[in-house]
Amino acid sequence: MKVALLISTYNWPEALEIVLLSVLRQSRMPDEVLIADDGSDERTARLIETYRTEHQLPIKHVWHEDQGFRKSIILNKAVKQASAPYVIEIDGDIILHPHFIADHLRAAERGYFVQGSRAMIGERKSGEILRTKKWNIHAFARGMTTRFNAIRFPLLSGLFKTDPQSSHNVKGCNLAFWLEDYVRINGYYNGFEGWGWEDYEFAERLINAGIRKKRLKWAAVGYHIFHALYSRGNFEPNEVIYRETVNKKLDYRQPGYEN
Numbered sequence: 561m562k563v564a565l566l567i568s569t570y571n572w573p574e575a576l577e578i579v580l581l582s583v584l585r586q587s588r589m590p591d592e593v594l595i596a597d598d599g600s601d602e603r604t605a606r607l608i609e610t611y612r613t614e615h616q617l618p619i620k621h622v623w624h625e626d627q628g629f630r631k632s633i634i635l636n637k638a639v640k641q642a643s644a645p646y647v648i649e650i651d652g653d654i655i656l657h658p659h660f661i662a663d664h665l666r667a668a669e670r671g672y673f674v675q676g677s678r679a680m681i682g683e684r685k686s687g688e689i690l691r692t693k694k695w696n697i698h699a700f701a702r703g704m705t706t707r708f709n710a711i712r713f714p715l716l717s718g719l720f721k722t723d724p725q726s727s728h729n730v731k732g733c734n735l736a737f738w739l740e741d742y743v744r745i746n747g748y749y750n751g752f753e754g755w756g757w758e759d760y761e762f763a764e765r766l767i768n769a770g771i772r773k774k775r776l777k778w779a780a781v782g783y784h785i786f787h788a789l790y791s792r793g794n795f796e797p798n799e800v801i802y803r804e805t806v807n808k809k810l811d812y813r814q815p816g817y818e819n
Contacts, residue, residue, distance in 0.1 A: 562644035564667060564739075565590035568631055568732075569652030570598040573607045574690050575785050576652045581693065588662040590648070590669040593619045596638035599626025618723045632748035632758050635732075636817045639747060642739055651733040654678070654775040655689075655697065657712055663734045663780035666714070672772050674765070675740065676734035676780035679710035686786035697783050722775035725767050727806075732759035736783040741771050747817025751801065754794030755771075761813075763804040769811035 565583065576595075583593065597604060605621065612619045618749075622638040624630070639647065648664050650656070660676075661775050667674050681689070685703025689695045699710040745765040752758045767773065805813070 561646060561665065561668070562591040563648060563661060564592045564594055564642045564644040565661065566594045566596060566635070566638060566642075566647050566649040567652050568598065568635060568649075569600060569604060571604065572652060572787075573600070575787075576604065577607055578655055578689060578693065578765070578785065579650070579652055580607075580615075580617065582656040583617065584615060585610045585658045586656065586661050587659050590661055590664060591618065591631060591644050592642065593617055594638040594641055595619060595621045595630075596634040597621060597623040598631055598634045599624060599628065604741075608631065613633045629754045631755075632752050633750050636747045636750065639739070645739050646736065647739055647742065648736040649732055649734075650782060653785040653787060654733055655681075655695065655785065657781040657783070660780055660782065663714060663776065667774060667776055667780065668736065669774065670738070671770070672774045673735065673766050674774045674776055674780070675730055676736070676776045676782060677709045677778065678731060678734050679704060679781060679783050680706040681783050681786055683786040686701045689785065701788070701805040709777075710777045710781060710783065712781050717777055717779040720775060720777035723772060723774035724774065726773065727760050727763035727767055730759050730763035730773070732762070733784065734780065736760065736780075737766070737771075741757045741766060743817060745769050745810050746814065746819075749801065749813040750815040751813070752794075752798050754798065756795040757798040757802040761805050764802065764805045765811045765813065768805070768809045
């Protein structure tokens, strides 16, 4: 089965390069890489062109003008370029375990979207990785701040259960879904302004449409490079949108993927 890797980014080419290097280490390479660029400057475009030409990564770079945090809009634009039936979404600061894509594909199942694991790398270790472009990350490595999530033991992954009808704690930084399900619910809602709640709301509409959540622990591990928190100025208004989706059991919102 063909798979697309969807990467969101904004003006942090140093981190994006580490992510792309981790893509090159995959035991199962993606069939296409979709970079959803929320208005980065030319440094990101130059980096992407290098990895497209010198490393032969099948990258499609989708960019729009910087008008503030518009992650949902650029994700929808990028997904329009997908030709693969299955999409794995990450943020542009997530280092992939070498079996990341392979683990996700093993977990792919019709009627489900999949939340993978995110392990946090400490600030000092993150700075070292960004500086040297080298890493050897695992659950017991120096500099990890969440070791439990850094474990990869796929044989025991099935022991961890989650509520398949709960959108709580869904994170777009490590998320997989079928393209047809994405289109069915009209993708991410473009009405969000600023950071917060867009991934929860997206997951809630999938669930309301009959798509269930599958949680992967100890498989499909992504390692999060440390950064300062985003502004949460629109956190509460965005939560209102999410609560409306929950209370009204919405499975479709406009504007989104199609409009």
